[in-house]
Amino acid sequence: MPFLKKKEMPPKISPERLYRSIPVITPGLEYEEDAKGIIRILVPVKSGTQTIRMAKIKLDGIGSRIWKKIDGKTSISEIVQWMKKEFIITEREAEISLSMFIKSLVDKKLVALILPPPKPGTPEVQEEIERIRFEIKELEKAYKKKKVDEKTYREIRERYEEAIKELEEKEM
Numbered sequence: 001m002p003f004l005k006k007k008e009m010p011p012k013i014s015p016e017r018l019y020r021s022i023p024v025i026t027p028g029l030e031y032e033e034d035a036k037g038i039i040r041i042l043v044p045v046k047s048g049t050q051t052i053r054m055a056k057i058k059l060d061g062i063g064s065r066i067w068k069k070i071d072g073k074t075s076i077s078e079i080v081q082w083m084k085k086e087f088i089i090t091e092r093e094a095e096i097s098l099s100m101f102i103k104s105l106v107d108k109k110l111v112a113l114i115l116p117p118p119k120p121g122t123p124e125v126q127e128e129i130e131r132i133r134f135e136i137k138e139l140e141k142a143y144k145k146k147k148v149d150e151k152t153y154r155e156i157r158e159r160y161e162e163a164i165k166e167l168e169e170k171e172m
Helices: 015-019 061-067 076-087 091-107 123-144 150-171
Strands: 022-025 030-033 039-047 050-058 111-114
Touching (some): 015 076, 022 076, 039 061, 061 076, 061 091, 076 091, 091 111, 123 150
16 A cells, blocks of 8 residues: 655644634736626636636635625625625624635635734744744745746745744744
8 A cells, every 4th residue: 555645734823813814815816707796717727837728717696795805905804794794694604604715715826814913922923933834845845846936936935034033033
């Protein structure tokens, strides 16, 4: 039986911190809206560094309405409150539905989350340092596979390292 390598997962983020995060549409991602308000996200399909075609991901009516709330300013908690009123559902139903939707968008790299800074003196600080180190490893893999150019790799890595240094200094 072959040995299967377990995929490394990023460190968990506390639900409270996730709730305060702000979803943003991935920079450069294009989408269109039809006359009925339905969103189609245009995703480049690549072969190496070459874009060979554009795939379209069509959101349903609810997904389209939520997509329009992802403006880089509105937090997850604010979207939950909007959903609660808009769809006449409980807060828990809104949280579960939204978290599943956002997770699928993040997994497809259509949306990223801007996390609020961790509270000093809490376990969140060490979790954030671990999460950034995980991101550095993922960045290195992407660079080795030539999915990220050298300039971008160095800039992002430098920012990650600065963030770790800041977090560590605040904890001293």
